[in-house]
Amino acid sequence: MALLRVPPLTELLLQPPCRGNSFRPKAHDHSGSSSDSALSALQCHFTWDLNGNDHRMHCLIDDLIDICPSESTPWRGQMYNLQGFFQARLGRSSEALTLFCSASDVLTGPELLVNYSDLAWLHHQREEPEQSQEYLRRVEQLSREHPTEGDLPHPEVLAEKAWSLMKFSREQKLEAVELFEAALKQEPHRVEWRSSQVIGIASIHKLDRVQKEFLKKMQEAHENDPENLYLSAVCLIQRQLHGESVEDEMNDLANRIIPTANSSYSGIKPVIRFYRQIKQENIAIFWAEEALEHHPESRYVIRCAALCYKWRKQVIQLYPDSALVKEIDLADVYGKSKRSKAEQMYKSLLQRKMEPSQKQMLYNRYAKYLLSIQQDKRKAIKYFWKAVRIDHDSFFRDNSIEILMKLTKQSRESILAEAQSLSQIAKLEDLECHFTWQLNRSKSILFFVRDRLEDLLYDESTPWRGQMYNLQGFIQARLGRSSEALTLFCSASDVLTGPELLVNYSDLAWLHHQREEPEQSQEYLSRVEQLSREHPTEGDLPRPEVLAEKAFSLMEFYNDQKLLAVNRFEEALMQQPQRVEWLSAQAIALVRAKRHQEPLDEEVLIKMKRALDQDPNNLELYAEYLYQQDRKEKQRNQREQRSWRREQRGEQSTSTAAHLKQEASAVAAQLLEKPVTLHRDIRSVLELQRSVVSVDAAVSLAEKALQKFPDSRYLKSCLSMSLKLLLQTEIDRANVLAKSNHSLSQADRIYQDLLLRQDLEPVSKQQLYNSYAKFLKFDKQKSAEYHMMAAEIPQRSYFRTNSIDVLMEVISGRDSALRREVEHFLETIQEI
Known part of the structure; x- marks a missing residue:
């Protein structure tokens, strides 16, 4: 195969050119008139063997349309010619004629040789011989007006053939390189030809490094054509392949390309190919999104973005565990058509745990999504700030600063200064601890929870000791007692170990x-970061110890968020299913969340039993389980309305009740044998005693527990509550007897015995006096006396208020002496 001898340029190519004597028109087998022979001798698209199937032609037409030629595009007329040829091949002669005529309007001088030749061929195919002959004459006239040396075609013809061949196979691209070289030999000053020749060679070596001599020629072409941004991108790619660091230059170039990115000649595609080549698909996506913002209707830009998304999907599929950042970009494509899907993906990503650099990119991308798609400027500014506050120098931080400068009219210096002052706050806000869990309660509730935790800390063996110190410390901080809070947090630090310290260190940082x-x-923020690195988690959930502590805090702080606590425990147990104390706490939270449900779900009982099997020594859990079994049995008995069914089940019910009573007594005995867990377990055990055995049994248990810890205010409170319930039981018994005229004396004896008691607390006394006054309602004088005794005790309660209301009614009565006595009393009693 003969090689055309053009200076060493083509010798630098990996493959030799594929055709010899390429510049002479090929012989065509056209029989017939002299007109046919003349057409066959022409140099134009119809004689250059530009073969391809219909699908290929359609694709090439799309490529040419994507160039979006402007008046300054150097190949504008040639584009129209090639498009016209493809339309003619597809049988669309009218469209072809329009395009060829558009080319005629753009081209001048010898540039019209190919255009007139194409028109001669088109009219010939349209069976319009006169018009065809007219264009043949124009070709001859132009050839005479612009003769060339030797037998070579005109350089404009060579250049157009070269430019057309570049759209086809590798072999034809190699031929195009030779054709450009031959054209430049005649007209070396044509900058656009040299640039296209260099781009053609670069397209043959898309991902390969060219030889250094050719790289030098590329750079020379770039120096002569500095406004050709496509050529600039191609040169940077080759320089990078030769080991140069060109990322900053490529970034600057991408900024210049964006305004014209809707054209395939802009260079946007080589830019995104460059970033993929250096494994930075996220940057490629960024520039594709930038181009989309400027040219939202451009199908070429959409196509480039789709290519990036395709890469992203491939990477996510190949690297599911390490492609977290790449999902950020995939979310953006959904933002164009499926906003709910995009929001769902971003919400998931924002909840994930990731490195600062990854989080910075996420914030930047989400902010741009909010700004361009959701049109939410306020929220977008918030996330641009989040990106800037992360102390990590990157493109995304710089880009966020630039956008904030436009949106907020602040200088770069003021943004950086503000970011520095707020960066620590941002880190604190990202922590998982009591200060970020929205534990907002009134002061009275804070005092109540604090006191309860202090009571529970009697039990040194409790598995939640460190978490109790943390929660107490947070409460003291909320109450403005920072010194006490610091002491408690330090106590937690002494108790907790490993990842259990994550919440503690976060609380201390706050x-x-x-x-x-x-x-x-x-310092504590640094400790949190170090602990997080030392104890990484699989997936995106926080550490299970953090989830469990949050669940524990919700249980202690709220009555209406116990189901949320159950869910947090479930997430923790999914990571560490062997943690028995979490399973037990979850079961207790679940039953207390559904305590008022009638009947309790069987599933809840099953979960309690499963937890109890794992933690058989947990008396609190065991007492809760027996209490629920007792409730279930009583509810079943209440449903038994027919006597024959009661008789049928009577033996079974008695047996079940006796068994539960025996179990409840055994639990009480075990509790007194294990004083180290007494404070944790006693509340549930007392409730079981009152329900299954008797109120007297509960009082007896509370008294024995208090003997073990006589200074425990919590146990005193438990005993007081039991005594109140005992009092209420006796009052209820007396009131039942009072409904029968035959038992009034017996009811009065019960009240007299209760009135002799010296151990009643103020509220219990009010309750007793108020109830006895109502019992004596037919003796207005005595009834009023006991109502006054209830009202005289300076303790706010329902019973005091009710007695005062009754006394107010006495004032309007007919008994003037009693009325005066009550009026005087109400004037003198203490207001509370």
């Missing part, structure tokens, strides 16, 4: 921040 101690706060 506390020192509130105490205006930035160095200590930063």
Whole structure:
């Protein structure tokens, strides 16, 4: 195969050119008139063997349309010619004629040789011989006006043939390189030809490094054609392949390309190919999105973006465990048509745990999504700030700063200064701890929870000791007692180990921040980061210890969020199913959340039994389980309305009740044998005693427990509650007897015995006096006396209020002496 001898340029190519004597028109087997022979001798698209099937032609037409030629595009007329030829091949002669005529309007001088030749061929195919002959004459006239040396075609013809061949196979691209070289030999000053020749060679070596000599020629072409941004991108790719660091230059170039990115000649595609080549698909996606913002209707830009998304999907499928950041970009494509899907993906991504650099990119991309798709400027600014506050120098931080400068009219210096002051707050807000869990309660509730936790800390063996110190410390901080809070958090630090310290260190970082101690706060932030690195988790969930502590805190803080606590325990147990104390706490939270449900779900009982099998020594859980079994049995008995069914089940019910009573007594005995867990377990055990055995049994148990810890206010409270219930039981018995005229004396004896008691607390006394006054309602004088005794006790309660209301009614009565006595009393009693 003969090689055309053109200077060493083509010798630098990996493959030799594929055709010899390429510049002479090929012989065509056209029989017939002299006109046919003349047409066959023409140099144009119809004689250059530009073969391809219909699908290929359609694809090439789309490629040419994507160039979006402007008046300054150097190949505008040639584009129209090639499009016209493809339309003619597809049988669309009218469209072809329009395109060829558009080319005629753009081209001048010898550039019209190919155009007139194409028109001669088109009219010939349309069976319009006169018009065909007219264009043949124009070709001859142009050839005479612009003669060439030797037998070579005109350089404009060579250049157009070269430009057309570049759209086809590798072999034809190699031929195009030779054709450009031959054209440049005649007209070396044609910058656009040299640039296209270099781009043609680069397209043959898309992902391969060219030889250094050719790289030098590429750079020379770029120097002569600096406004050709496509050529600039191609040169940077080759320089990178030769080991140069060109990322900054490519970034600057991409900024210049964006305004014209809707054209395939802009260079946007080589830019995104470059970033994929260096394994930074996220940057490629970024520039594709930038182009989409500027040219939302451009199908070429959409196509480039789709290519990036395709890469992203491939990477996510190949690397499901390490492609987290790549999903960020995939979410953006859904934002164009499926906003709900995009929001869902972003919500999931924002909840994930990731490195600061990854989080910075996520915030930047989400902010741009909010700004361009959701049109939510306020929220977008919030996330741009989040990206800037992360102390990591990157493109995404710089880009966020630039956008904030436009949106907020602030200078770069003021943004950086503000970001520095707020970066620590941002880190604190990202922590998982009591200060970020929205544990907002009134002061009275805070005091109540604090006191309860202090009571529970009697039990040194409790598995939640460290978490109780943390929660107490948080409560003290909320109450403005930072010194007490610091002491409690430090106590938690002494008890907790490993990842259990994550919440504790986070709480301490917050506390020192509130105490205006930035160095200590930063120290604990560093400890949190170090612990997180030492104890990474699989997937995106927080550490199970963090989830469990959050669940525990919700249980202690709220009555209406116990189901949420159950869910947090479930998430923790999915990671560490062997943690028995979490399983037991979850079961207790579940039953207390559904305590008022009638009847309790069988599924709840099953979960309690499963937890009890794992934790048989947990008396609190066991008492809760027996209590629920007792409730279930009583509900079943209440449903038995027919005597024959009661008789049928009577033996079974008695047996079940006796068994439960025996179990309840055994639990009480075990509780007294294990004083280390007494404070944790006693509440549930007392409730079981009252329900299954008797109120007297509950009182007896509370008294024995108090003997073991005589200074425990919690146990005193338990005994007081039991005594109140005992009092209420006796009052209820007396009231039942009072409904029968035959038992009035017996009811009165019960009240007299209760009135002799010296151990009643103020509220219990009010209850007794109020109830006895109502019992004596037919003796107005005595009834009023006991109502006054109830009202005289300076303790706010329902019973005092009710007695005062009754006394107010006495004032309007007919008994003037009693009325005066009550009026005087009400004037003198203490207001509370």
